[in-house]
Amino acid sequence: MVDVNEALTRQVAALARLELSENEVKTFSSQLSQIIKYVEKLQEVDVKGVEPLSHPIDLPTPLRPDVVLASPTDLEGKPKVLQAAPEVLYDGFKVPPIL
Amino acid sequence: MANLSSFRTVRDVHSAFESKKISPVELTQDYLNAAKKSEIGAYLTICEDVALQQARAAEALIQRQGRVPCLEYPLLGIPLGIKDNLNMDGVKTTCASKMLENYVAPYTATCVSRLQKSGAVTLGKLNLDEFAMGGSNENSAFGPVRHPTHPDRVPGGSSGGSAAAVRANLCFGSLGSDTGGSIRLPASYCGVVGMKPTYGRVSRFGLVAFASSLDQVGPFAQTVEDAALLMDVMSGYDPLDSTSIPQEKMNTYAATQTAPEWSQIRIGVPKEYFVGGLTPAVEQSIQASLKWFEKQGAQLVPISLPHTEYAVSVYYVVAVSEASSNLARYDGIRFGMRPAASDQAKDLNDFYMKSRSLFGPEVKRRIILGTFALSSGYSEAYFQRACQVRRKIVGDFNDAFQKVDLIVGPVSPTTAFKLGEKSSDPLKMYLNDIFTIPANLAGLPALSVPCGIDEEGLPIGLHLMAAPFQEDRLVSAAHAFQNGSLFGKV
Structure with a gap:
């Protein structure tokens, strides 16, 4: 049984690149501890020799021809994908200098 | 303004178009007005211009042809709402998250474009729990949706806006997505029909991913017949979704046009679904519904799904693990706030930490839980074990469907609860999904059809599940139930 303490919550949050406030660390720790305690139930099941199932249907991965297609553009000919960008510079995504 | 509640089926609307009782533009305008006036919070974006343009095109076509060409355009002039985790070109897809508050989709989801090509009018985008994570629609960053008839209650989630809007006549039908019950639960709470297809039937292209092995898009409507019609239009292979099953479009609508051969139908009643926890009103309604099926000549077969008690645990490991991976893309660099x-x-x-601070608490909680379940040292005990038990749950269904054609039970142990009642206790909220989750884990088609009301007038939903690809059976039995039983008419 895992002890979900505040240190573990902080550590996992950091792995997920989530910044938590002190309050969030407290609340999440106790909630996660409760949830993880509940899912411990899974340890009761005899799963010896059972292949893990990660997907409900069994389909081969379809491949398409390796051809470059043009990015959809708007009326001005700009790539539409830039419409959703936080910041744009010419035809590219603008990011702060640390990147 | 027309009385919108007088139109129960697409057929009603089409005959009103043909007899000139109402025009497509008038109908769309009426729904837009209703949507704008409503205070239940069902809509996040209203697409007035697009909707009216589509309605005018429908009107012109009907004028030209002198009738509704319903073979080519089965949804001509039918106003629909779309859950705001499905893309529509040029319209915001917020997922009810601050993270995507300004995100304008550059393309349309396959399921939505198929509806549009069938003549549907898309009125706007409907509220949900943030990234479809929740069972009450209280997790929206833009405010909760209220229950359409009991404003102090939740509509259910995560497709709360989609269910509430149909019930409140703010759209004729709608689309939702179902990862662990997100269509069927709100359908049950709001007293409408909600359907989840077999995994792979409807393309996920343009659906914002939550848990990719569980997510499916499905319809809401007032009737089983119309839910089937929407399903049919959306279904069929899509090369843009690698998990789309290479099959033709479905024709489940046909299954509503002939009466079921009741003597051939075996209905499984899982003992694990009736072991307490149901409120008396829910229990009574479900039992009465089962009796109705028996009276028609169907055979009720007691069955066992022995791993039911593990379903919630499996789900809250698998779904959050997939979510933690899917939501890693929100980094504030190429899109989003x-x-x-x-x-x-x-x-x-x-930079990542600062950008990702825009997620709401439930999303953060699930990302952390999923990251934990996948992290080194824990993944074997949690993720892998959950996947093993998932196979056991699928095995239960395989065994059951050797003996029965349908499995029937409750959608939820209770009717719609009060706003705020469960929001501080995530585990309590999760346990509410006990009856809907197994269908997602196994990829089964399932639907919720109204089967009664409790002492406060809150709707109760009947849950039907079938083996993969047996949507016909599901739709045929549910349609007969809705039209034939007294309880089906809420």
């Missing part, structure tokens, strides 16, 4: 603090970040890690 970038808070001012991100620009002051001291390094790349810090």
Whole structure:
């Protein structure tokens, strides 16, 4: 049984690149501890020799021809994908200098 | 303004178009007005211009042809609402998250474009729990949706806006997505029909991913017949979704046109679904519904799904693990909001941290839980074990469907609960999904059809599940139930 303490919550949050406030660390720790305690139930099941199932249907991965297609553009000919960008510079995504 | 509640089926609307009782533009305008006036919070974006343009095109076509060409355009002039985690070109897809508050989709989801090509009018985007994570629609960053008839109650989630809007006549039908019950639960709470297809039937292209092995898009409507019609239009292979099953479009609508051969139908009643926890009103309604099926000549077969008690645990490991991976893409670089603090970040890690602070608490909680379940040292005990038990749950269904054609039970142990009642206790909220989750884990088709009301007038939903690809059976039995039983008419 895992002890979900505040240190573990902080550590996992950091792995997920989530910044938590002190309050969030407290609340999440106790909630996660409760949830993880509940899912411990899974340890009761005899799963010896059972292949893990990660997907409900069994389909081969379809491949398409390796051809470059043009990015959809708007009326001005700009790539539409830039419409959703936080910041744009010419035809590219603008990011702060640390990147 | 027309009385919108007088139209129960697409057929009613089409005959009103043909007899000139109402025109497609008038109908769309009426729904738009209703949507704008409503205070239940069902809509996040109303697409007035697009909708009216589509309605005018429908009107012109009907005028030209002198009738509704319903073979080519089965949804001509039918106003629909779309859950705001499905893309529509040029319209915001917010997922009810601050993270995507300004995100304008550059393309349309396959399921939505198929509806549009069938003549449907898309009125706007409907509220949901943030990234479809929740069972009450209280997790929306833009405010909760209220229950359409009991404003102090929740509509259910995560497709709360989709269910509430149909019930409140703010759209004729709608689309939702179902990862662990997100269509069927709100359908049950709001007293409408909600259907989840077999995994792979409807393309996920353009659906914002939550848990990719569980997510499916499905319809809401007042009737089983119309839910089937929407399903049929959306279904069929899509090369843009690698998990789309290479099959023709479905024709489940046909299954509503002939009466079921009741003597051939075996209905499984899982003992694990009736072991307490149901409120008396829910229990009574479900039992009465089962009796109705028996009276028609169907055979009720007691069955066992022995791993039911593990379903919630499996789900809350698998779904959150997939979510933690899917939501890693929100980094504030190419799309989504970038808070001012991100620009002051001291390094790349810090930039991610600042940008990702826009997630709401339930999303953060699930990302952390999923990251934990997949992390080194824990993944074997949690993720892998959950996947093993998932196979056991699928095995239960395989065994059961050797003996029965349908499995029937409750959608939820209770009717719609009060706003705020469960929001501080995530585990309590999760346990509410006990009856809907197994269908997602096994990829089964399932639907919720109204089967009664409790002492406060809150709707109760009957849950039907079938073996993969047996949507016909599901739709045929549910349609007969809705039209034939007294309880089906809420």
